Amino acid sequence: ETGVTQSPTHLIKTRGQQVTLRCSSQSGHNTVSWYQQALGQGPQFIFQYYREEENGRGNFPPRFSGLQFPNYSSELNVNALELDDSALYLCASSSPGSRLGETQYFGPGTRLLVL
Amino acid sequence: AQKVTQAQTEISVVEKEDVTLDCVYETRDTTYYLFWYKQPPSGELVFLIRRNSFDEQNEISGRYSWNFQKSTSSFNFTITASQVVDSAVYFCALSEAGRGSTLGRLYFGRGTQLTVWP
Numbered sequence: 001e002t003g004v005t006q007s008p009t010h011l012i013k014t015r016g017q018q019v020t021l022r023c024s025s026q027s028g029h030n031t032v033s034w035y036q037q038a039l040g041q042g043p044q045f046i047f048q049y050y051r052e053e054e055n056g057r058g059n060f061p062p063r064f065s066g067l068q069f070p071n072y073s074s075e076l077n078v079n080a081l082e083l084d085d086s087a088l089y090l091c092a093s094s095s096p097g098s099r100l101g102e103t104q105y106f107g108p109g110t111r112l113l114v115l
Numbered sequence: 116a117q118k119v120t121q122a123q124t125e126i127s128v129v130e131k132e133d134v135t136l137d138c139v140y141e142t143r144d145t146t147y148y149l150f151w152y153k154q155p156p157s158g159e160l161v162f163l164i165r166r167n168s169f170d171e172q173n174e175i176s177g178r179y180s181w182n183f184q185k186s187t188s189s190f191n192f193t194i195t196a197s198q199v200v201d202s203a204v205y206f207c208a209l210s211e212a213g214r215g216s217t218l219g220r221l222y223f224g225r226g227t228q229l230t231v232w233p
Contacts, residue, residue, distance in 0.1 A: 002159075033220065042119075042206055042223030043160070056220055088158055092221075103150070104221060106160035 002026060004093050004107035012113045013081050021076040021110045025093030031055070032074040033104060034066060037088040049074055086114045117142050119209050121224035128197050129232050136192045136227045138207030144168075149183065149190045150208040150221065160206070166190060197231045204228050 003026035013019050025032050031050045035043035045058035049068035063079040072093075078085055088111050092104035118141040128134045140149065151163040164174065166183050174181050178195045194201055208221040 002162075035221070035223075040225075042208075042225045043221070045220040045222070048220060058220065090158075090160060092160075102148070103162055103165050105162060106152070108157065108159040111158070 002093075002105035002107065004091060004105055006089075006091050006107040006110050008110060009108065010111045010113075012115065014115050015081055015083060017081050017114075018077065018079045019081060019112060021078075021089050021091075021112070023074045023076070023091030023093075023107055025072045025074070025091075026095075026105055029093035029095040029105075030072050031094045032068055032072065033092045033094070034074070034076045035090040035092065036060070036085075037090060037109075038084075039087070043090055046076065081114045083114050086112060088112075117209055117211070117222045119207050119222050119224035121207055121227050123227045124225070125228045125230070127230045127232065130199060131196050132231075133193060133195050134197050134229065134231075136194075136205050136207075136229065138190045138192065138224060140188050140190065140207070140209045142209060142211065144211045146211065148210045150210070151181070151190075151192050152206045152208060154204040154206060154226070156203075163192075194229075197229075199231050199233050202229060202231045 005024045007022045033048040034046040037043040046060050047057040048055045052068045065077045068074045088109045090106050090109045092106045094104045120139045147168045149166040152160040154160050180193045182191045204226045206226045207224045210221050211219050
């Protein structure tokens, strides 16, 4: 158990809809990263938030957006869902300043199916 | 550009066999970090090991061992005396230092599906 939680665990949406995924980071961690993992692929970096600011973004369109809150929890929002957005969405938390804390610890993920 | 290659898509072994999972990486940075994660069918990525680019010492942890060689840009993972519970997808990942001391994004390989048969 990493202490990173995600909700919901599973979600079914239809094309064009919007979705919000949530992540609670491990206690003391101030950095949250989001990844998309398509079936049979490695996770792909979406973006990272550090102290409530975006700290890097991968090759994803603007309809993928995020937020980080003062308690360091985070949301991933996807607008205008497409079939290719069907994937496992993983959240990871980490914290600078400690050797062990520099590792990203992952939550259980949210499985999104877009019909 | 950063890239991680796991050439082995699937490996099957019988319990108690040793198995090595290969990982080759590319980066232009002189400071970087390498990781191995395990992903069981439940989907959660489980951290196994982190290696800094300036520390080439090999590491052993129980039945797991890792061989880091900068000269060949490889970071291979060996499981000794494999067990059925080792069955999972294993990912190798690369990261470079982010802003401040924050760890940057992870670049993952495509993963190796390991199946251990009883």
